[in-house]
Amino acid sequence: MTRQRILFVDDDPQLLGGLRRMLWDRREVWDMRFAEGGAAALAMLEAAPADLVVSDVRMPGMDGPELLEQVRLRWPATVRMILSGHSDRDFVVRAIKPAHQFLSKPCTPQELRAAIERVLGLRDIFTDKRLCEAVARLDALPVLPAAFAELTEELRSPNASPRSLGDILDRDAGLAAGLLKLVNSSFFGLARRVSSTEQAVTLLGLDTVRALVLSHGLFSRFDAGRYPGFTLSGLWNHSLGTARLAQGIARQEGAPKNMLDACFMAGLVHDVGKLILAELFEPEYLRALSLSRERNMPIFDAEMEVFGVSHAGVGAYLLGLWGFEERVVLGVARHHQPEAAGPDASLAVAAVHAANALEHELVVINSHYAPHVVSEEALAALGFDGRLQAWREAGLDLLSQGAQP
Numbered sequence: 001m002t003r004q005r006i007l008f009v010d011d012d013p014q015l016l017g018g019l020r021r022m023l024w025d026r027r028e029v030w031d032m033r034f035a036e037g038g039a040a041a042l043a044m045l046e047a048a049p050a051d052l053v054v055s056d057v058r059m060p061g062m063d064g065p066e067l068l069e070q071v072r073l074r075w076p077a078t079v080r081m082i083l084s085g086h087s088d089r090d091f092v093v094r095a096i097k098p099a100h101q102f103l104s105k106p107c108t109p110q111e112l113r114a115a116i117e118r119v120l121g122l123r124d125i126f127t128d129k130r131l132c133e134a135v136a137r138l139d140a141l142p143v144l145p146a147a148f149a150e151l152t153e154e155l156r157s158p159n160a161s162p163r164s165l166g167d168i169l170d171r172d173a174g175l176a177a178g179l180l181k182l183v184n185s186s187f188f189g190l191a192r193r194v195s196s197t198e199q200a201v202t203l204l205g206l207d208t209v210r211a212l213v214l215s216h217g218l219f220s221r222f223d224a225g226r227y228p229g230f231t232l233s234g235l236w237n238h239s240l241g242t243a244r245l246a247q248g249i250a251r252q253e254g255a256p257k258n259m260l261d262a263c264f265m266a267g268l269v270h271d272v273g274k275l276i277l278a279e280l281f282e283p284e285y286l287r288a289l290s291l292s293r294e295r296n297m298p299i300f301d302a303e304m305e306v307f308g309v310s311h312a313g314v315g316a317y318l319l320g321l322w323g324f325e326e327r328v329v330l331g332v333a334r335h336h337q338p339e340a341a342g343p344d345a346s347l348a349v350a351a352v353h354a355a356n357a358l359e360h361e362l363v364v365i366n367s368h369y370a371p372h373v374v375s376e377e378a379l380a381a382l383g384f385d386g387r388l389q390a391w392r393e394a395g396l397d398l399l400s401q402g403a404q405p
Contacts, residue, residue, distance in 0.1 A: 003031040004120050005048070009041040009055040009067060010034075010083075022109045030116075038062025042070060049075050052120060054103075054112075057084040068098035077132060079119050079321060083107065084153070100321040102153060115323065122320040122329075135276060135318050151210055165206065166198030207261035211243070211268045226282065235271060238359055243267035245355035246331075248398050249391045250347055253384075259327070263351045266331030270352055273315030273332075277303065298372060300336045312336050338378040350382045358395045 010016050016034040023032060033050070035041035037059055045053075053071050057064040068080045082099040103115055123132070150168045154160050183200045194200050201209050246267035250260050278285040284306050292302040303310040316333030331348030334341040338353040357372040376388055 003029060004052070004123075005031045005033075005050040006052045006054065006116065007033045007035060007041060007044060007050040009038065009053065009059075009064075011037045011056065011059040015056070023113070026113065038064075038067035038070075041067055045071065045075060045078075050078055051123070052079045052081065052116065054081045054083065054116070057082050065094040065098060072098045077129075081115070081119070101323040104153070118323070118326065119321060122317055132317065135280075135314060135321070160206075162198045162201040165201045165209070166196060169197040169201075169209075205261070208264060211261075211265040226278075235274065238363070239268050239271055241359040241363060242270060242352065242355045244398055245359055245395050246348070246351040248394050249351040249355055252390060252394050253347060253351075253387075255347055259347055262325065262327040262346075263331070263348050263355075265324075266328045266335075266348050266352045267355050269315065269319060269328075270332050270335045270356060271311060271315070272318070273311030273313065274299070276314050276318060277307065277311055281307070298336075310336065338375055338382060341382070345382055350379055350384050354379065354388065354391055355395075358392055362392075362395055362399055 008016060008019050010019075013036055016036065020032070020034060023030070026032070033044055035044050038055075039062060041053070041055070044050075053068065055064040055067050059067075062070075064082050064084075068082060071078050071080055079101075080099050081101045081103060083103050083105050101115065101119065103112065151165060154164055154168060157164075183194045183204065194203060204212075243264045244267070246263040247260050250263040255263070277288075288299065288302040288306040291297070291305060292299045295302075300310050300312065312333055312335055316329050319332060320329045327346045327348040330341060330345060331352040334345070334349045335352045335356050338345070338349050341349040354374050357374040360372040374388055376385075379385065379388060
């Protein structure tokens with residue numbers, strides 16, 4: 001088996017020595033190299049590219065964001081991580097474009113190993129080299145929204161609060177206005193009107209707000225006018241509806257809050273791969289849309305015919321690069337193919353698969369569109385035999401309460 005290549009970069013030789021000792025037991029699995037500073041790192045990469053670069057943020061000469069920008073331009077398929085402290089907020093904002101993930105210092109050996117293994121493990125389930133490189137190169141759409149990166153960093157702080165998170169949201173007037181408009185819509189069914197982002201964080205919870213911020217940042221950058229028959233508002237409403245239905249299904253199954261949040265997040269971003277494919281491969285995606293209309297086939301099948309991969313896999317790969325938890329990534333990756341998830345898959349796979357199909361079934365935009373069918377056989381294999389009708393009834397109840405904004 002080929003060892004995966006990892007380059008660690010820091011200007012402190014003692015810290016690099018500590019990393020080498022910390023990860024000594026992984027030497028048979030990973031081909032690890034250690035560079036003192038950005039210039040040395042680039043020279044090493046010229047000699048032999050890496051699968052992953054992990055860089056400190058503060059370094060003299062060429063700092064972490066500058067180094068990772070060079071890596072993004074010259075070795076776009078390389079995954080890029082940055083190590084930062086809570087005092088590095090300005091650096092984090094600068095690193096939004098070139099970095100896929102942010103790890104906070106101090107970072108335990110277990111946390112570092114887990115983050116590296118998660119991101120390198122993506123290559124085992126996403127093997128198309130052309131699309132892998134294209135997704136890794138993304139810097140415009142969808143770039144990780146600045147507010148989302150700041151929220152994620154703030155949430156790592158022991159001093160995080162609705163007020164501190166509201167302050168971050170308020171720096172983007174468009175985002176704050178859009179968030180409050182959504183929160184005050186019938187979608188969430190709140191008993192009172194929300195007038196501040198701080199209230200929104202308090203009432204909805206941190207994870208739900210993070211999910212909404214991420215989706216707003218992705219959707220707001222997309223120009224749907226270039227794609228006939230592709231309506232951004234329709235996709236946005238479908239994503240919101242799927243999120244709420246997936247969360248409702250999880251609630252029906254007595255899932256704990258962290259699973260409710262994971263199902264909501266996975267439902268909200270399950271179709272983000274459509275934006276990626278459309279932006280990166282416009283002529284091919286227009287062909288897929290045309291094929292879907294001409295043959296009245298789901299866009300998933302049309303994408304598979306044109307690209308050999310689908311929006312589900314592409315979206316899951318990007319979310320995995322960004323460090324989303326495995327339940328969310330797998331829920332997105334398998335929402336059209338739950339049978340491929342395996343018997344040990346989490347509830348998120350079944351919930352998002354069923355919610356996606358039920359949202360299309362219960363909110364009919366065009367009765368002539370190809371139907372999205374729930375695989376009851378796959379649900380049974382995942383441990384949810386006979387639950388579909390109860391989930392459908394729960395979905396109808398949610399819709400009757402005003403699930404659409």
